Amino acid sequence: MSQRVFEFNDGTSHKFWHIQLVGYRHTRTFGRVGSKGRQTTKQFANKKEAQESLDDLVYEKRAKGYVEFDETGEPLPSKPLRPKKPKAIDAEEARWMVLDNKFTDGVSYEGNFDFRGAFYKRRRTRAGRTRKKSKPVDLPNFLTAHRVDMSDCDWVKEIPFGWSVAELILSGCKNFKTIGEEFVCYHLDASNTAIVSLPDDISVDYRINLAGCTKLTSLPENLKVTSLDLTDCTSLTELPAGLEVSFLNISGCTSLETFPKHGSIQVGNLIATGCTNLQKLPPWLGALSQLNIEDCPNIKKLPKSLTISSWLDFVGSSLTSLPRTMRNFPLRWRGVPIDYRTAFQPHRLKGRQIIAEENVERRRVMLAQMGFEKFLTEVDAEVLDSDTDTGGERKLVKVRMENDEDLVCVSVICPSTDRQFVIRVPPRTRTCRQGIAWTAGFDDPDEYDVVKET
Amino acid sequence: MYRHGDVFIATGEISKGAKQLPHCVLAEGEVTGHRHEIEEPSTADLLQFRGKLFLRVTAKQATLVHQEHKPIALPKGDYRIWIQREYEPKAPRGFRNVSD
Numbered sequence: 001m002s003q004r005v006f007e008f009n010d011g012t013s014h015k016f017w018h019i020q021l022v023g024y025r026h027t028r029t030f031g032r033v034g035s036k037g038r039q040t041t042k043q044f045a046n047k048k049e050a051q052e053s054l055d056d057l058v059y060e061k062r063a064k065g066y067v068e069f070d071e072t073g074e075p076l077p078s079k080p081l082r083p084k085k086p087k088a089i090d091a092e093e094a095r096w097m098v099l100d101n102k103f104t105d106g107v108s109y110e111g112n113f114d115f116r117g118a119f120y121k122r123r124r125t126r127a128g129r130t131r132k133k134s135k136p137v138d139l140p141n142f143l144t145a146h147r148v149d150m151s152d153c154d155w156v157k158e159i160p161f162g163w164s165v166a167e168l169i170l171s172g173c174k175n176f177k178t179i180g181e182e183f184v185c186y187h188l189d190a191s192n193t194a195i196v197s198l199p200d201d202i203s204v205d206y207r208i209n210l211a212g213c214t215k216l217t218s219l220p221e222n223l224k225v226t227s228l229d230l231t232d233c234t235s236l237t238e239l240p241a242g243l244e245v246s247f248l249n250i251s252g253c254t255s256l257e258t259f260p261k262h263g264s265i266q267v268g269n270l271i272a273t274g275c276t277n278l279q280k281l282p283p284w285l286g287a288l289s290q291l292n293i294e295d296c297p298n299i300k301k302l303p304k305s306l307t308i309s310s311w312l313d314f315v316g317s318s319l320t321s322l323p324r325t326m327r328n329f330p331l332r333w334r335g336v337p338i339d340y341r342t343a344f345q346p347h348r349l350k351g352r353q354i355i356a357e358e359n360v361e362r363r364r365v366m367l368a369q370m371g372f373e374k375f376l377t378e379v380d381a382e383v384l385d386s387d388t389d390t391g392g393e394r395k396l397v398k399v400r401m402e403n404d405e406d407l408v409c410v411s412v413i414c415p416s417t418d419r420q421f422v423i424r425v426p427p428r429t430r431t432c433r434q435g436i437a438w439t440a441g442f443d444d445p446d447e448y449d450v451v452k453e454t
Numbered sequence: 455m456y457r458h459g460d461v462f463i464a465t466g467e468i469s470k471g472a473k474q475l476p477h478c479v480l481a482e483g484e485v486t487g488h489r490h491e492i493e494e495p496s497t498a499d500l501l502q503f504r505g506k507l508f509l510r511v512t513a514k515q516a517t518l519v520h521q522e523h524k525p526i527a528l529p530k531g532d533y534r535i536w537i538q539r540e541y542e543p544k545a546p547r548g549f550r551n552v553s554d
Contacts, residue, residue, distance in 0.1 A: 335485075335486045335487075335488070336485055336486055337485050358553065359484060359485055359553055359554070360460075360540070360552050360553060360554050361483065361484075361485055361486060361554045362485060405543065408541075414459070414523075416459070416522055416523040416524050417522050417523070423538070423540050423552065424540050424541040424542070425540075425541050426541045426548070427541075438539075438541075439538045439539055439540065439552070440455075440457075440462050440536075440538060440539075441462070441536060441539060448455075449455055450455050450456065450457045451455060451456065452456045452457070452526055453456070453457040453458075454457075454458055454459075454523045454524035454525070454526055
């Protein structure tokens with residue numbers, strides 16, 4: 001191992017201190033700068049013990065103010081020094097730390113820090129004075145806590161060095177940009193913040209939520225986390241190589257064009273709605289529970305290795321069929337479960353089949369797929385009446401059924417969703433108005449008096 | 455009378471003996487799982503009597519929301535709630551509730 005070089009200079013004394021690990025022993029050289037210095041060597045029982053001793057000595061020197069230099073003689077950026085032992089505090093101390101804004105590095109608290117109210121609604125200081133406004137909290141390095149909630153705190157700009165927090169909530173901190181190194185967390189929620197990237201050595205076990213971070217441009221390579229939410233990260237142009245997740249949401253990431261060459265999304269889901277520039281799905285995509293590629297117009301096919309157990313939603317993509325091996329995938333049409341024929345072979349749908357479908361949502365999708373006009377022609381429908389309401393044109397149609405009473409349906413357009421629905425009404429119905437009033441439970445259409453409809 | 459997709463809401467008396475339900479979901483989509491519900495459950499009570507639903511808005515107003523339909527603000531008061539029906543000759547009373 002190469003030698004590590006440290007120097008100390010406080011104006012009155014200028015000293016050097018070098019240390020080198022060789023095998024089971026380390027050698028220290030130290031003295032005044034300009035002198036040859038003295039040398040001591042210490043032997044250990046094994047390499048691990050030698051390394052531990054070296055780390056301890058380096059720590060001591062750094063604590064004393066020694067600065068490390070690299071091989072070229074440039075000083076290394078000085079990282080804050082992690083305290084040897086975190087200082088455990090109780091709830092009372094934690095409360096005063098927030099109120100007084102006096103944090104020390106390396107504090108460990110088993111409970112929750114809530115900076116939202118503590119900062120803005122702070123009314124009384126310890127001396128009993130009232131203050132309306134206070135300065136932003138000076139956050140400490142190496143904070144250990146169970147949960148830290150800073151949602152919507154505009155004064156938070158960065159998370160300092162070495163935090164270890166089970167849950168860190170930063171959602172809505174619109175000036176928040178960076179997280180310090182050596183960050184360890186279970187659940188990080190930094191949604192709707194101005195974050196640009198994550199530190200390379202970030203360690204989050206369960207979930208990272210970066211939804212709505214429109215300034216996010218990069219993520220660290222080999223990022224590994226169970227669930228990653230990148231909804232509407234519109235500046236993100238690529239995902240990191242070696243990404244390893246179970247649940248990934250990239251909906252609305254409109255600048256994203258490709259997936260990295262290698263990575264893994266296993267077991268959970270990939271939600272990619274509205275990724276308008278995404279060209280294709282990665283070949284390494286394996287077993288998923290759910291896949292949503294709604295409104296990804298450039299996706300024309302699915303990777304060969306893909307299997308889906310729960311559902312595939314594909315409306316608005318360019319998928320026109322599925323290979324035989326994938327025909328067992330359960331399909332959804334914007335959330336409505338449908339069969340393969342309705343999805344990919346609407347020309348094989350029969351008008352009678354649509355009439356026979358009991359579920360009105362499924363019937364609506366079948367109708368949309370077949371086309372209302374084609375449906376009317378195919379079932380030889382007679383239009384009895386038509387008018388308009390808030391949603392658009394309404395039609396009352398009659399279909400003659402052999403050996404059965406006539407089928408009379410009213411077709412309406414939903415004002416919220418613009419979707420066309422067909423609802424069966426009694427055969428004696430003569431007008432759209434009468435039909436719709438009947439569906440609301442009124443035999444007299446004049447009683448149907450809707451003031452607001454959505 | 456208000457219409458929220460296939461759910462109708464009109465001012466009306468709440469039947470005596472109606473029992474409060476532990477939730478504020480007026481209706482739930484059978485295949486989509488989408489719900490017509492009161493956004494903030496503390497603003498209203500949902501009650502039921504012999505299969506009929508009633509809503510008592512206790513706050514100044516309560517907002518009825520759904521994943522696809524626009525919200526409707528209901529002012530304080532008592533309401534009846536029912537679901538749109540569809541003709542079905544084979545059903546006992548000649549109709550059934552629209553299932554979505």
